[in-house]
Amino acid sequence: MQSIRLKLETYINKYLDLWDFYGVIQVTRKGEVLFENAYGIASIEFGIKNNTNSCFSIASISKQFTAFAIMLLYDKNMLDIDKSAQLYLSADMKIDESITIHHLLSHTSGLYNFHNFDNDFFAGYNRMNYSRNEFFRQCINKKPTNPPGMKYDYNNSNYNLLAWIIENVSGEKYEDYIRNNIFLPLNMMNSDVDDGCKPIKNRSSNYSKDFDSIIRSPYYNEKFSIGAGAIISNCDDLFKWYTCLRDRKLLSPKTYIRFFKENKNNYCYGLEHHHIYGTARYSHGGDHLGVSTYMQDYFDEDICVIILSNNESIHQYRLGNAISDILHQVDVDYPLKHEEIPINENKLKEYCGTYLKDKIQVEFINGKLYFTRFSGNLHIEIYPVGEGRFARRYSDQIHPYSMAKNKNGKMTFFGYEKDDPTI
Numbered sequence: 001m002q003s004i005r006l007k008l009e010t011y012i013n014k015y016l017d018l019w020d021f022y023g024v025i026q027v028t029r030k031g032e033v034l035f036e037n038a039y040g041i042a043s044i045e046f047g048i049k050n051n052t053n054s055c056f057s058i059a060s061i062s063k064q065f066t067a068f069a070i071m072l073l074y075d076k077n078m079l080d081i082d083k084s085a086q087l088y089l090s091a092d093m094k095i096d097e098s099i100t101i102h103h104l105l106s107h108t109s110g111l112y113n114f115h116n117f118d119n120d121f122f123a124g125y126n127r128m129n130y131s132r133n134e135f136f137r138q139c140i141n142k143k144p145t146n147p148p149g150m151k152y153d154y155n156n157s158n159y160n161l162l163a164w165i166i167e168n169v170s171g172e173k174y175e176d177y178i179r180n181n182i183f184l185p186l187n188m189m190n191s192d193v194d195d196g197c198k199p200i201k202n203r204s205s206n207y208s209k210d211f212d213s214i215i216r217s218p219y220y221n222e223k224f225s226i227g228a229g230a231i232i233s234n235c236d237d238l239f240k241w242y243t244c245l246r247d248r249k250l251l252s253p254k255t256y257i258r259f260f261k262e263n264k265n266n267y268c269y270g271l272e273h274h275h276i277y278g279t280a281r282y283s284h285g286g287d288h289l290g291v292s293t294y295m296q297d298y299f300d301e302d303i304c305v306i307i308l309s310n311n312e313s314i315h316q317y318r319l320g321n322a323i324s325d326i327l328h329q330v331d332v333d334y335p336l337k338h339e340e341i342p343i344n345e346n347k348l349k350e351y352c353g354t355y356l357k358d359k360i361q362v363e364f365i366n367g368k369l370y371f372t373r374f375s376g377n378l379h380i381e382i383y384p385v386g387e388g389r390f391a392r393r394y395s396d397q398i399h400p401y402s403m404a405k406n407k408n409g410k411m412t413f414f415g416y417e418k419d420d421p422t423i
Helices: 004-016 059-075 102-107 132-140 156-170 172-181 235-246 253-260 316-329 345-349
Strands: 024-031 032-039 041-043 209-210 213-216 231-234 270-274 278-290 291-298 303-309 353-356 358-364 370-374 378-386 389-392 403-406 412-415
Touching: 004 032, 004 316, 024 235, 024 316, 041 278, 059 102, 059 156, 059 172, 059 231, 059 253, 059 278, 059 291, 102 156, 132 156, 156 172, 209 378, 231 235, 235 291, 235 303, 278 316, 291 316, 345 358, 353 412, 358 378, 370 389
Parallel strands: none
Antiparallel strands: 024 032, 024 303, 209 213, 270 278, 278 291, 291 303, 353 358, 358 370, 370 378, 378 389, 389 403, 403 412
């Protein structure tokens, strides 16, 4: 046991020597905490450091709570997950009748996915005042891109709709239903649903990098994350949640079987399932502005790994998987940063330009290259690590960005051609 503790501590310390991590890491096996530590700042403004009780946005880890709430209603025969979701939505929310609740839970609905560069939702529309009906009309009520059940497509709109189904069927607000039926029964007293307005005790603020400075993460209205994100929690409460799933609390055995059943692309309901190390792993991560989270559950071995962060410096999946390797006696290589390759200034400037107006731009400023976002309000330094390959300066990035000329001789980034200002 001591050897495992030492290996965990050595690896995590070497990893975090490379990155300015803000957050908490907790590793538990058979009820024993093998590693737990807090890092960085909860509030720069007030000089408050993170501690092991700090509360963080868990981003898409929230989806499993939404899925579980749906299964609670299913257990009470208040809805049928194999019937049309339309039956359980309010009259002013019409979607394709062939889309079932199961399709929403498993990300196989085929609904239009509004989270892409072409749309103005991310850091555009979601900075506006929230109206449920307007949000539904503008972003979700569009022609489906695939027939339901045909293809896995991870899509927040599925879980937005599930939250509204919870409200319509239960007669309670989403946050009240989650609190009354999950948080309170499990004594998760440090957990809440963030609406962007309420003060939440012990919550760590989210931070990003602009140039080489730490800034508050760009604003977005958390109300738009309903069902898909927005839950705030800490390691203590998330371990209680882990024990709920491990011990099969709150749901009937037959409903748990359905909850954990694997669908397309290893996705269950709000959780991913993989068979690894000879056992089952259930996991989910979360990524958002200033948020990097990851949780792994090994119920048969009674192992729980929790990573919560209020900045974007780490690659939580790389770190989480390395921790699991160590726990399962798999050798791991110590982390390294991508090696910077010298490229002359003129060559670097060839990559500069606008690839998607106000959304994807590359600029050369004071001898450095920047991937510029949000109409020029956020500057992410990137550096060359190979021909046409660039890595973020201040964030762990497994797969560097690629910028290369296409068959038409146009420089491309994220699949978009650089604008030619002469045309």
